Amino acid sequence: MDQIEKTKTEEQSKVHSNGQSSKGKRLDVMKTYKLFIDGKFPRTESGRYYVLNNSEGELLANICQSSRKDFREAIVAARKAQHGWASKSAYNKGQILYRIAEMLESRRAQFIDELISQGYSSASAQAEVNLSVDRLVYYAGWSDKYQQVFSSVNPVESSHFNFSVPEPTGVVAILSPEEYGLIGIISAIAPAIVGGNTVVILASAEKPLSSITFAEVLHSSDVPAGVVNILTGYRSELLPHFANHMDVNAVVYCGNNAAEITSIQELASLNVKRPLIYTENNWMKEESQNPYRIMDLQEIKTTWHPIGQ
Amino acid sequence: MKKGVTKKDDRKIKFDSVKGSKSLGESWEYAPAPESKDHVRLEKKYDLFIDGKFVSPSSGKYFDSINPATEGKLSEIAEANAKDVDKAVQAARNAYNGVWGKMAGKERAKYIYRIARIMQERARELAVIESMDGGKPIRESRDIDIPLAAARFFYYAGWADKIDYAVPGAKANSLGVAGQIIPWNFPLLMAAWKIAPALAAGNTVVLKPAETTSLTALKLAEIIREADLPPGVVNIITGAGATGAALVNHPDINKIAFTGSTDVGKIIQKAIAGTKKKYTLELGGKAANIIFEDAAIDQAVEGIINGIFFNQGHVCCAGSRLFVQESVAKTVIRKLKDRMETLIVGDPLDKNTDIGAINSKDQLEKIKKYIKIGVNEGGEMYQANCPIPSKGFFYRPTLFTNVSQSSRIVSEEIFGPVLAIQTFRTVEEVIEKANNIPYGLSGGVWTDKGSKIFKVTSQLRAGVIWANTYNKFDPTSPFGGYKESGVGREGGLHGLMPYLTIQN
Numbered sequence: 001m002d003q004i005e006k007t008k009t010e011e012q013s014k015v016h017s018n019g020q021s022s023k024g025k026r027l028d029v030m031k032t033y034k035l036f037i038d039g040k041f042p043r044t045e046s047g048r049y050y051v052l053n054n055s056e057g058e059l060l061a062n063i064c065q066s067s068r069k070d071f072r073e074a075i076v077a078a079r080k081a082q083h084g085w086a087s088k089s090a091y092n093k094g095q096i097l098y099r100i101a102e103m104l105e106s107r108r109a110q111f112i113d114e115l116i117s118q119g120y121s122s123a124s125a126q127a128e129v130n131l132s133v134d135r136l137v138y139y140a141g142w143s144d145k146y147q148q149v150f151s152s153v154n155p156v157e158s159s160h161f162n163f164s165v166p167e168p169t170g171v172v173a174i175l176s177p178e179e180y181g182l183i184g185i186i187s188a189i190a191p192a193i194v195g196g197n198t199v200v201i202l203a204s205a206e207k208p209l210s211s212i213t214f215a216e217v218l219h220s221s222d223v224p225a226g227v228v229n230i231l232t233g234y235r236s237e238l239l240p241h242f243a244n245h246m247d248v249n250a251v252v253y254c255g256n257n258a259a260e261i262t263s264i265q266e267l268a269s270l271n272v273k274r275p276l277i278y279t280e281n282n283w284m285k286e287e288s289q290n291p292y293r294i295m296d297l298q299e300i301k302t303t304w305h306p307i308g309q
Numbered sequence: 310m311k312k313g314v315t316k317k318d319d320r321k322i323k324f325d326s327v328k329g330s331k332s333l334g335e336s337w338e339y340a341p342a343p344e345s346k347d348h349v350r351l352e353k354k355y356d357l358f359i360d361g362k363f364v365s366p367s368s369g370k371y372f373d374s375i376n377p378a379t380e381g382k383l384s385e386i387a388e389a390n391a392k393d394v395d396k397a398v399q400a401a402r403n404a405y406n407g408v409w410g411k412m413a414g415k416e417r418a419k420y421i422y423r424i425a426r427i428m429q430e431r432a433r434e435l436a437v438i439e440s441m442d443g444g445k446p447i448r449e450s451r452d453i454d455i456p457l458a459a460a461r462f463f464y465y466a467g468w469a470d471k472i473d474y475a476v477p478g479a480k481a482n483s484l485g486v487a488g489q490i491i492p493w494n495f496p497l498l499m500a501a502w503k504i505a506p507a508l509a510a511g512n513t514v515v516l517k518p519a520e521t522t523s524l525t526a527l528k529l530a531e532i533i534r535e536a537d538l539p540p541g542v543v544n545i546i547t548g549a550g551a552t553g554a555a556l557v558n559h560p561d562i563n564k565i566a567f568t569g570s571t572d573v574g575k576i577i578q579k580a581i582a583g584t585k586k587k588y589t590l591e592l593g594g595k596a597a598n599i600i601f602e603d604a605a606i607d608q609a610v611e612g613i614i615n616g617i618f619f620n621q622g623h624v625c626c627a628g629s630r631l632f633v634q635e636s637v638a639k640t641v642i643r644k645l646k647d648r649m650e651t652l653i654v655g656d657p658l659d660k661n662t663d664i665g666a667i668n669s670k671d672q673l674e675k676i677k678k679y680i681k682i683g684v685n686e687g688g689e690m691y692q693a694n695c696p697i698p699s700k701g702f703f704y705r706p707t708l709f710t711n712v713s714q715s716s717r718i719v720s721e722e723i724f725g726p727v728l729a730i731q732t733f734r735t736v737e738e739v740i741e742k743a744n745n746i747p748y749g750l751s752g753g754v755w756t757d758k759g760s761k762i763f764k765v766t767s768q769l770r771a772g773v774i775w776a777n778t779y780n781k782f783d784p785t786s787p788f789g790g791y792k793e794s795g796v797g798r799e800g801g802l803h804g805l806m807p808y809l810t811i812q813n
Contacts, residue, residue, distance in 0.1 A: 149477055152802050156783035157460070164787045164803060170770075249792065262583030269578035271747065272571070272590065272793045290813045292479065300803045302787050303766050305776045 033061045033208070035070060035232065036215035038077035039225025044233070045069050052208065055119055063208050066233035068241045071173075071200065074229035075247055078171045078198040081226030086168050086196035094143030097194055099221040101136035107217065108133070111210055115181045118207045128284070132186045135289055139190035146195070146291045150298070159307045166298035168196035169274060170249035173242040175235055175264075177254040181207035183283050185214060188252060189228055191293040197250075200229045202242070208232045235260075243267035243275070250274040250297055256281070339653065342660040344447045349437050354385035355523065357393055357547060358530035360400035361540025367392045372549075374523060377444040378657050378666035378701040386523045389546040394515070394555040397544040401486040401513040402561055404541030409513050410483055414470030421466035421508055423536035428459040428501075431532065435497060435525055440657040442524040443496055444666030444702070445620055447658050457782055458501035461800075464784035465505035468805055472510065475802055481809040483511030484587060485563035488556040491526075492569045493519035493668050494623040494724075500526050502799050503566050504543060505784075510808035512564070513542050517556055520549040521669045554580075562586055564808065568625075570722070571748070571793050578796075589797030589807040591625070591789055593722040594750030597743035598628030598779065599733075599765060602636045604755035608777070610644045613728075616753055616779035618652065618706050621664055622726040623672070625794075626751035628779055630719060631708075631730045632739050638732045642710060645728075649693040649706045656698070664726060667702040676704055676725035683709050683718040688729070720746060736764060744770045749791030753779045772798070 034041040046067035052060045064070075085093075104111070108129050115125035147166055154162040172192045177184030185201055192199045203211030215230045231238070239260060243251050244267040253264045256279050268275040276296050280288060354371055356363040371385040389397070409417070428435065432455045439450040472481050487507045491499035496518055507514050518526035530545045546552060557565055557577050564587045567577050571593040581588060598616050600609045616628030633641045657665035667673040684690055688709040697703040708728040712719050719729045733739040743752060752769040754762055754776050766774045772789045775781060782788070782800075789798040797807045 152787075154783065154785040154787070154801050156781075156786055158781060158783065160778065160781060162783065162786050164801065169791075258583065265582030266579050269575045269582070272575060272578060272592065272796060274796060287813050290478070292811055292813065299772060299791050300787050300789070300798050301766075301772055301774065301791075302801075303774045303776060304778055304781050304786070305762070306778050 031061070033063055033212045033232070035064050035066060036212065036218070036228070036230040037070065037074045038080075038229065039219065041215070045073075050205075050234075054117055060117060061209060063232050066202075066231040066238065068238070070231055071238060071241050072245070074200040074231060075171060075173070075245055077226035077229055078200050079247055081224055082168070082171055082198045085193070085198055085224055085227045090144035090147065093194060093196070094140050096222050097136055097140035097143060097190065100217060100223065101133050101140060103217045103221045104129070104136065104214070105133045107213075111182060111213065114209050114213060115207075118181055118209055120181065128181070128183050131284060132182050135183070135186055136190055138289055139194045139294075142291055142294060143194050146294045149291060150295055154302070156304075160304045161307055162302065162304050164300050164302040166195070166295065167301050169297045169299055170197060171247060172197045172199045172250045172252060172297055173245065173248045174199055174201040174252040175239060175242060175254060176201050176204060176211075177283055178204050178206060178235065179281075180204060180283055182210045182214065184254065185211050185230070187283050187288050188254060192252070192297050193227055195294045195297050197297050198227045200231065200242075202235060202238055203230060203232045205232070205234055239263065240267060243273070244270050246271050248273060250276060252276045252278065254278045339661040341656070343656060344437055344440070344451075344658045344660060346437055346441070346658070349434055349441070351384050351438070351524070355387060355527045355547070357387050357389050357397070358527065358543075358545040359393070359397045360544065361534065361538075363530070366390065372520065374442060374521070376441050376701075377521075377668055378441075378698070380701055383442060384524065386520070386547045389517075389548040389552045389555075391555040393546055394552065394559055397515045397546050398486060398488070398556075398559050398561050400541035400544055401515050404539055405485055405513040408539040409508075409542045410485070410511055412511075414472060414511070417508065417511065418466045418469035420536060420538050421462050421469060421505065424532060424538075425459045425462035425466060427532045427535050428455070428462065428529075431528070432456065432459065435528060437658065438528060439497055439525050440665065443493060443522045444657050444668050446662040446665040447660055448662070449620060453782075454495055454498045457784070458498045461498070461501040461784045462505045465509040465805070468506075469509040469511075472805070472809065475805050476809065476811050478813070480812045482812070484808060484810060485512060486561060487512045487514050487564040487566060487808065488559065488562040489514060489516045489566045490553045490556065490569065491516065491518055493522040494620060494625070496522035497525035497529060499568055500529055502568075506799070506804050507566070507808050508542065510805060512808055515544045515546060515556060515562075517546050517548065517553050520547070523547045557581065560584075564588065566807070567591070574795065587807065589789070589799065590795040591797075591799060592750070592793065592795040593748060594625045594627070594790065594794050595630055595720065595722050595746055595748045596626055596628045596751040596753065596771065597630045597632055597739075597769070598753035599632045599739050599743060599755065600634065600637070600641060601754075601756040601758070601761065602634045603757050603761075605757055605777075606637065606641060606644065609755035610641065610648055612753065612755065612777070612779045613645060614648050614652075617728040618664055618726050619780050621667055621704070623668055623724055624780065625722075626773060626780065627724075628751075628753050629723065629728060630743075631728055632733050632742065633730060635732045635734050642730060645708060646691055649691075649708070650695070652693055652695060652706050654693075654695050654697050654703055654705060664706060667704050667725065670702055672724065673702040673704060676723060676727065679718055679721070679723045679725070679727065680707065683712065683716065683727075683729070686712070686716050686718070688712045688716060688718060714742060714745065722748070736761065740765065740768045744768075747793040750789075750794035751775070
């Protein structure tokens with residue numbers, strides 16, 4: 001990834017400074033980065049953290065190192081929220097996704113600064129935030145259209161009315177792309193929730209800050225509690241739990257590690273989870289957004305009814 | 310709480326109040342009406358169908374295929390080992406690279422149409438063999454299995470040159486070689502479900518039928534040869550679990566399509582982890598069939614009977630959990646018992662037979678095991694009074710009341726003519742109960758109130774829902790499960806997707 005741009009002052013490039021304030025200079029108020037579970041911002045129950053530094057070795061934040069228990073609690077929240085979220089009208093879900101885009105747009109500067117603090121160049125940070133907003137708008141628009149494109153009325157031979165429609169797979173556990181600070185989680189969350197699923201997503205361990213800040217965006221966008229739950233921590237520790245939890249319907253893995261992919265696919269078989277593996281290296285491309293990503297997390301339901309008296 | 314069997318004499322419902330009149334089941338006696346077997350040709354033994362030829366298995370081993378209704382031997386079937394599987398996969402690969410993968414869609418279509426037509430021509434022969442080999446009533450193989458199998462080829466044939474229309478905004482390509490493993494409950498129909506979309510999408514096939522029901526798949530091999538399909542496009546190898554495992558684990562397979570139990574499905578899903586193999590799994594079920602007080606009760610009773618006793622209950626989507634609204638429970642259960650008394654269990658080749666033979670001795674033992682479990686758990690059992698043949702594998706239509714959500718006969722798939730009945734009061738309660746199970750293949754709802762139908766059908770977590778009907782199938786209609794009942798769909802437009810790669 002890009003190196004920090006030196007054009008920014010140190011003060012601007014950091015999310016917060018933990019140094020002593022010199023005379024006449026205002027002391028920064030530092031943000032505590034926490035998890036996002038069931039619409040709240042708890043710390044990890046484990047009390048563990050890892051240190052996130054910038055490329056100069058200065059502290060950016062102490063990041064929650066989520067445990068299996070945090071994950072399980074997040075799944076409980078996601079399950080509780082799923083039926084209600086899926087029952088909202090397509091129009092309503094579309095407006096909520098659009099609202100997320102609006103909220104993200106209004107906080108562009110904050111996200112750009114935060115990405116820069118984690119090593120992005122100014123240009124790449126701007127491009128990523130812009131595309132993130134646009135990708136949310138893109139999926140918002142699909143909310144009331146993918147059903148029409150991918151459903152069918154089936155001309156059965158017998159005297160029945162028969163139709164097939166997509167329905168959400170349910171609760172989705174996602175390991176988001178490790179290399180991206182923002183577009184990764186947006187690209188993974190949006191197609192899942194626009195289709196009525198609820199998600200638990202693990203942020204990039206290297207670049208976790210904007211995922212938690214994005215939770216604040218979700219929090220102010222009429223997204224019901226539990227629809228999106230965001231954890232921070234280590235992929236290696238949490239991956240088995242994401243794949244073997246018996247109340248998860250699909251597990252999405254973004255990455256290229258062959259051993260991790262095998263592990264996900266093996267553990268998914270415990271309850272016939274749908275394992276979805278996205279191996280692209282570049283999530284900024286047009287190909288990373290399409291309605292087939294929505295359909296990856298849908299089930300087709302077929303209903304029959306006699307035609308008669 | 311009374312344990313065990315209801316005394317049969319307690320409930321000999323009289324249909325006529327006149328003293329001394331007979332019950333319905335007793336009063337209607339049918340003369341035997343067996344379908345003739347004269348036109349059926351069965352070889353003494355069957356080899357493997359690889360690369361367009363019948364070849365003997367490399368092990369030299371054959372196993373017996375018996376008629377479950379008579380326990381008599383029908384033929385000997387070759388047992389394919391890993392070496393034979395490899396040969397079949399290679400033949401399929403060569404046919405894919407050399408011919409089928411490059412052939413214009415409209416040409417592929419014509420081959421598939423040919424298969425459909427020859428199946429129709431040979432429908433009677435196929436139906437009789439299906440009933441002899443698998444035990445299902447001739448009425449079902451004649452009117453359902455075989456016509457639907459031919460229709461499946463006819464339907465997918467037409468897709469072969471229209472694939473681009475199946476993937477809006479994208480391009481689609483074939484996958485390569487598909488390894489397909491099918492069950493014994495609808496032998497030829499399942500072969501058609503698997504082979505037709507695979508060929509239409511431009512893939513080649515290695516298919517393994519179930520070891521108790523190989524005959525119609527081998528007849529299909531004859532038909533494929535008659536249709537002059539290029540050698541290797543379809544290969545049919547016979548054998549049991551080990552043969553299937555060799556197919557699943559073969560490195561040169563691009564896709565696995567499996568229909569069978571959830572246990573085996575999980576093993577397959579795990580076995581192919583870390584490979585690039587795509588898969589569809591069509592697994593077990595324990596469908597809720599829900600009848601509300603405002604249903605057309607007689608029509609619903611008919612549907613419930615069909616839902617559980619169709620094909621001896623050897624149906625993954627069987628309506629094996631009945632939920633009856635409390636206010637009509639007494640009436641519905643009485644009517645079900647009455648209707649059960651009229652079912653004729655016996656010779657699968659007799660056109661009067663409603664319930665044929667249980668497919669195998671193993672399956673019969675499994676059913677009996679579950680019956681014991683049900684009785685031991687405190688369930689109240691009722692069995693139809695009908696006579697059953699002394700030879701062969703038969704079982705009486707059975708229902709259980711006084712069972713709960715936690716009973717094993719309520720939560721586990723039995724795959725036999727056994728119905729477990731629970732009651733409910735509200736819509737919310739029954740939806741909760743119906744969904745509270747790892748399976749999600751199918752479901753049924755009976756009510757005359759339209760808005761209630763949509764409420765229930767939209768909230769049941771299952772892939773196929775029948776409202777005021779049950780156990781209907783059609784080539785254009787997608788079929789497949791939610792949750793542990795499987796992954797992917799078969800049938801219709803959606804059934805084409807699992808045989809394609811989609812490029813955006």
